[in-house]
Amino acid sequence: MAAISRSRRPLALAAAVAVALGAGALAVTSASAAEAPLKDYELTWGIKQSYRSYVTGMAAGSFTPADGATQAADNGAFTFAGGTGTYDSDTHAVRLGFAGSLKIASKLHGFDLTLSDVRFDSGAAEITADVTSGGTTQDDVPLADVTVTRTMTGMETKLTKEAATVLGSASYEGAAGDPLTVVQKTPPTQSPSPTGSPSSSTSPSPTASTSPKPTGSASSTASPSASQTTSPSASASETGAATQGDIADGTLGWGVKQSFRTYVVDGPAKGRITASGGATQASGNGDFTFTEATGTYDTDADTLKAAFKGAVNFKGHEANGSYGLDLTLSGLTVELDGGTGELTAYVESLGKTSDDVVLAHLTAGSSDLKAEDDVVSLDDVTAELTKAGAQAFGGFYTEGTVLDPVDLSVALSDDAQLPDGDGGSGDGSGTGGSGDSGTTSGTTGGGTTGSTTGGVTGALASTGSDVPTGALGAAAAVTVAAGAGVVLAVRRRRQA
Structure with missing residues (x-):
């Protein structure tokens, strides 16, 4: 060759x-x-x-x-x-x-x-x-x-x-x-x-074959049966008392930010929110639930890393079949060490993608990871927007902004029973209001799609008391997608 x-x-x-x-x-x-x-x-x-x-x-x-x-x-x-x-x-x-x-x-x-x-x-x-x-x-x-x-x-x-x-x-x-x-x-x-x-029978035998496998190399796990028999999670399911191993399952509850959801569905964006790939949204434009966690835990060291399935898409500012806002978060991962850590995600905005963006710094109420019935649950974990997260939202939310709290539950064994979540029913598709009423038509499956033909209209102040004085994070995606003209139109309307 x-x-x-x-x-x-x-x-x-x-x-x-x-x-x-x-x-x-x-x-x-x-x-x-x-x-x-x-x-x-x-x-x-x-x-x-x-x-x-x-x-x-x-x-x-x-x-x-x-x-x-x-x-x-x-x-x-x-x-x-x-x-x-x-x-x-x-x-x-x-x-x-x-x-x-x-x-x-x-x-x-x-x-x-x-x-x-x-x-x-x-x-x-x-x-x-x-x-x-x-x-x-x-x-x-x-x-x-x-x-x-x-x-x-x-x-x-x-x-x-x-x-x-x-x-x-x-x-x-x-x-x-x-x-x-x-x-x-x-x-x-x-x-x-x-x-x-x-001569192939006497071909050189490289010493690389006897060198240690690099950390994370999948070549050492080419046989799924071998990796399963040595998986730490196997010992956890057998004894029910392992202090470290693989996460068997889990859910993540997070709303991103309530004012953001309001802006997309009820506010000027006149858009919709769609959860997919294993994620759901609670009714009434509620929080999101991401599922099927995988990762590792160590309750002695109080460390945990869990990745969750599911994606959520925010879409709005439709004009002539194009959207000024089209933002998707997926691949959410939570990593904690002694009660503090990070929330990362895969961010896509109208074709522009960013991998493993650290969206938020996390602070749990306790530094201890305690398991009850082989389940570790953490409620109301504080999430503060990072610099990278602020950039992902175009800078309209500032670094340090408090986002919605995070609820986390992971099963440490196959037999563990996770608590019931608040996930929405159906396909989790949020819909915009109809016309100028600004009301929510619900986020449960089967809801009719509201109007998405409206431009950048309405006062941002009407989207909630915790809306930033500049513009909401959703407008950041408008900046990326539609250019400065749309955002200038928003700013000029606010000044008027």
């Missing part, structure tokens, strides 16, 4: 990779034998964690590995096995191609693509793959630049412009991808079909 003509790492780095491959590879000296065959490799890469959360969460889609490719449990990283290729003793480059394919699809968001023929080239320092979409296949699409290391484990990746096109968002260009690991499997574990070269 010809080397891909992209920027190459210094020769010293390539030589370090050669050391990792062992002395056998360096023993090849003749020009005709400059490339030594390699086999039995596997590549583990998750593309990007927030992208996986988006596909299975807000997009209600799926990943389907096939033909030898696998995915780690809990929507983890992907492993492509059966890797074969060559080591070039002149350039010290490792070039490998892997078996398996990965289908990524969402009917809700209208995408269906397949990655196959995944390749890694240490000389070009990149990952490529064939991409099939709409019946057309593009060969050798560069997906990520790789910071190649000697052991080829836990290597940093950076998504390319082409990857951003494949994944459907320009914001992915230059973003940090998941770490990449390329190792040789031991023949007893898996014996891929030989390449037919007699």
Whole structure:
């Protein structure tokens, strides 16, 4: 396979990779034998964690590995096995191609693509793959630049412009991808079909196969059954008294901010709120409930990290079929340590995405994590808007603004019973008022959609007593989506 003509790492780095491959590879000296065959490799890469959360969460889609490719449990990283290729003793480059394919699809968001023929080239320092979409296949699409290391484990990746096109968002260009690991499997574990070269039986055996697995590497959990039998949550469910392990389930109750919801549904935005992907909204334009928590806990150390399924979309300021406000929060994650922590989310506003935004600083009423009947519950956790959160709302809520409190319950075992939530019924779709009445038509499923044809009208002061004197956070999305003209119209109306 010809080397891909992209920027190459210094020769010293390539030589370090050669050391990792062992002395056998360096023993090849003749020009005709400059490339030594390699086999039995596997590549583990998750593309990007927030992208996986988006596909299975807000997009209600799926990943389907096939033909030898696998995915780690809990929507983890992907492993492509059966890797074969060559080591070039002149350039010290490792070039490998892997078996398996990965289908990524969402009917809700209208995408269906397949990655196959995944390749890694240490000389070009990149990952490529064939991409099939709409019946057309593009060969050798560069997906990520790789910071190649000697052991080829836990290597940093950076998504390319082409990857951003494949994944459907320009914001992915230059973003940090998941770490990449390329190792040789031991023949007893898996014996891929030989390449037919007699020398393959004496191909160099890299020392990388015996190096420790990097933290978080999914290659060590390629077999779901193995990961399940060693999961800390298993001991929790058996004994009912484990102090640390995996979270079995859980819910997060949060309203973002009451005045924001009022502004969207009853105020000038004349819009609607829609919960999806496992999230619901309480009736009467109430709080949101996010579900199916995953993560870890340690009640001795009083630490907890929990990620929740579900998304909530705020949409308003409709004009001629376009919306000035279209803001989605998904992939909510709570992390606590000794009673304080952070609330992060995936933020999307009219196609502009931001990954893992720290929206709020959290402060619980107690620093202790106490479990009762294998359930940890924290109520009325204070949430204060961060600088990054204020930017996500366009700066119209200031840093330090108190948001709605957070209620959290996580099950520490499969048998634990979570408390009943306040989630709304049906599809959780909030609707705007009709005309100038400014009344709420409800947020329960099956409600009729209110008028969304109104422009930027009405006084912001009518949306609630805790509305900021400048403009509500929803207007921030208007800034991003519709430009300064719309916001100027709001400001001029307020001055009038």
